[in-house]
Amino acid sequence: xxxxxxxxxxxxxxxxxxxxxxxxxxxxxxxxxxxxxxxxxxxxxxxxxxxxxxxxxxxxxxxxxxxxxxxxxxxxxxxxxxxxxxxxxxxxxxxxxxxxxxxxxxxxxxxxxxxxxxxxxxxxxxxxxxxxxxxxxxxxxxxxxxxxxxxxxxxxxxxxxxxxxxxxxxxxxxxxxxxxxxxxxxxxxxxxxxxxxxxxxxxxxxxxxxxxxxxxxxxxxxxxxxxxxxxxxxxxxxxxxxxxxxxxxxxxxxxxxxxxxxxxxxxxxxxxxxxxxxxxxxxxxxxxxxxxxxxxxxxxxxxxxxxxxx
Amino acid sequence: xxxxxxxxxxxxxxxxxxxxxxxxxxxxxxxxxxxxxxxxxxxxxxxxxxxxxxxxxxxxxxxxxxxxxxxxxxxxxxxxxxxxxxxxxxxxxxxxxxxxxxxxxxxxxxxxxxxxxxxxxxxxxxxxxxxxxxxxxxxxxxxxxxxxxxxxxxxxxxxxxxxxxxxxxxxxxxxxxxxxxxxxxxxxxxxxxxxxxxxxxxxxxxxxxxxxxxxxxxxxxxxxxxxxxxxxxxxxxxxxxxxxxxxxxxxxxxxxxxxxxxxxxxxxxxxxxxxxxxxxxxxxxxxxxxxxxx
Numbered sequence: 358x359x360x361x362x363x364x365x366x367x368x369x370x371x372x373x374x375x376x377x378x379x380x381x382x383x384x385x386x387x388x389x390x391x392x393x394x395x396x397x398x399x400x401x402x403x404x405x406x407x408x409x410x411x412x413x414x415x416x417x418x419x420x421x422x423x424x425x426x427x428x429x430x431x432x433x434x435x436x437x438x439x440x441x442x443x444x445x446x447x448x449x450x451x452x453x454x455x456x457x458x459x460x461x462x463x464x465x466x467x468x469x470x471x472x473x474x475x476x477x478x479x480x481x482x483x484x485x486x487x488x489x490x491x492x493x494x495x496x497x498x499x500x501x502x503x504x505x506x507x508x509x510x511x512x513x514x515x516x517x518x519x520x521x522x523x524x525x526x527x528x529x530x531x532x533x534x535x536x537x538x539x540x541x542x543x544x545x546x547x548x549x550x551x552x553x554x555x556x557x558x559x560x561x562x563x564x565x566x567x568x569x570x571x572x573x574x575x576x577x578x579x580x581x582x583x584x585x586x587x588x589x590x591x592x593x594x595x596x597x598x599x600x601x602x603x604x605x606x607x608x609x610x611x612x613x614x615x616x617x618x619x620x621x622x623x624x625x626x627x628x629x630x631x632x633x634x635x636x637x638x639x640x641x642x643x644x645x646x647x648x649x650x651x652x653x654x655x656x657x658x659x660x661x662x663x664x665x666x667x
Numbered sequence: 668x669x670x671x672x673x674x675x676x677x678x679x680x681x682x683x684x685x686x687x688x689x690x691x692x693x694x695x696x697x698x699x700x701x702x703x704x705x706x707x708x709x710x711x712x713x714x715x716x717x718x719x720x721x722x723x724x725x726x727x728x729x730x731x732x733x734x735x736x737x738x739x740x741x742x743x744x745x746x747x748x749x750x751x752x753x754x755x756x757x758x759x760x761x762x763x764x765x766x767x768x769x770x771x772x773x774x775x776x777x778x779x780x781x782x783x784x785x786x787x788x789x790x791x792x793x794x795x796x797x798x799x800x801x802x803x804x805x806x807x808x809x810x811x812x813x814x815x816x817x818x819x820x821x822x823x824x825x826x827x828x829x830x831x832x833x834x835x836x837x838x839x840x841x842x843x844x845x846x847x848x849x850x851x852x853x854x855x856x857x858x859x860x861x862x863x864x865x866x867x868x869x870x871x872x873x874x875x876x877x878x879x880x881x882x883x884x885x886x887x888x889x890x891x892x893x894x895x896x897x898x899x900x901x902x903x904x905x906x907x908x909x910x911x912x913x914x915x916x917x918x919x920x921x922x923x924x925x926x927x928x929x930x931x932x933x934x935x936x937x938x939x940x941x942x943x944x945x946x947x948x949x950x951x952x953x954x955x956x957x958x959x960x961x
Contacts, residue, residue: 458945595765640773
């Protein structure tokens with residue numbers, strides 16, 4: 358019973374964190390048409406920021422500063438937005454695909470810094486013993502309380518994303534995405550609107566990264582994998598329905614359920630076959646993306662045009 | 668001076684030749700189909716691994732296995748186009764980009780499944796370098812630079828002297844005008860894939876010869892390939908080739924010990940050079956050196 362509760366809390370927590378990442382990508386791609394293939398970079402910066410702020414002082418990396426989580430998590434979102442700012446300011450003035458290429462570069466640079474700047478990040482050793490909120494409640498109640506906290510953050514961010522989507526700001530973003538010239542003629546500044554959406558999405562990803570490190574209590578250069586943190590989030594958004602926050606969350610939960618189930622199935626296989634199963638799953642993410650793009654381009658819950666989204 | 672030639676200039680030219688081969692294909696695809704092909708790097712890795720399998724399986728030299736590499740990448744590109752890209756041709760370029768991203772994951776998964784994750788090297792006999800006046804040349808480096816030159820020459824003949832090549836350039840300049848002028852766009856698109864896939868197969872084998880083979884080898888140079896294509900002016904194959912050589916040289920020279928023995932840039936940050944070149948190009952001259960599309 359206790360084991361089952363722990364397992365359920367783990368899956369639920371990760372599902373909520375992925376939903377936060379998907380909401381962030383939805384602000385960028387779904388609402389504004391900005392392609393970000395460097396999600397890992399923003400998640401990692403948020404993760405390291407929160408980790409260094411909340412951890413206890415250590416000789417192997419800068420800090421930690423023992424800051425409480427409720428200060429460190431917003432700082433993580435801010436740090437990710439700060440990373441997004443210069444690149445967004447440069448690449449967003451140009452065509453959409455240039456941003457996609459530039460974001461791969463950001464992710465690569467963040468990885469290089471995390472691996473090589475030992476004084477800052479602890480290098481390959483990473484940052485360990487990151488405190489997790491409510492862990493004093495013990496197992497499994499601590500995990501359940503943490504799940505509730507992450508769920509509350511998701512709910513708050515969802516409300517914020519909905520408010521942004523339905524506000525004049527959200528309408529202007531969609532206008533820029535669908536017809537830049539018309540938006541300009543209506544007196545909107547496309548470059549600035551795009552930059553705002555890009556920063557906001559990056560902040561969501563940074564906050565997601567902060568929650569991930571608190572959950573795993575560890576961050577290192579290889580702790581976050583592009584396969585899940587970047588690619589799987591894209592599949593979640595496309596499957597759920599880009600442009601719709603409900604779709605983003607539904608896609609995140611549905612794809613995460615399938616991902617976790619296949620992970621469990623693969624773990625039942627003997628050694629060598631389990632490794633191969635991981636590659637089969639990678640193939641299936643790619644295939645799933647194609648099938649959705651071809652068969653159901655609007656996703657599970659597509660964007661509703663015209664009426665305000667509820 | 669000799670040290671500069673041996674350890675920076677020649678490796679830079681070799682890397683530049685590899686980037687040029689990859690970026691030229693990217694630029695052609697962009698010109699004809701108007702989308703950034705994110706599966707290019709993984710196509711490159713596929714070529715390299717098939718060449719490895721052919722050379723070890725058949726006991727032939729690595730150089731002779733290049734046609735086998737192309738025989739894998741060309742059908743892979745054509746199948747991906749027929750199954751996925753062709754059906755999305757009417758959507759936004761962004762959707763094609765996402766689709767090519769999916770193809771990249773599928774190709775990488777296949778490489779992992781067939782060849783495993785461990786880095787491997789081509790079985791190449793160890794030969795002493797040729798020495799001219801203190802300049803040391805590895806035979807494989809000479810072959811890589813010559814091979815890239817031959818590819819460039821063949822591409823030049825195809826693009827400028829054949830009807831199909833002219834049709835390709837026409838479509839790149841103005842797709843609608845090309846279509847109403849009677850250019851068989853479907854055939855041009857197929858030809859573009861064949862050329863780009865052959866070039867990237869050669870690039871993959873050369874990259875494997877220069878360093879080693881690993882499933883993410885191609886994805887690791889994708890950013891550099893795009894940066895080369897954009898530096899040269901996207902849609903301009905010659906620009907992409909030139910951009911590739913410049914970037915290769917810049918990457919290798921970036922670690923040159925100019926300041927009292929300390930390298931300009933720590934070697935561990937070498938792969939950041941491509942990003943810097945990309946950002947500077949976008950800032951200073953977004954159309955690229957040779958006036959590509961913006």
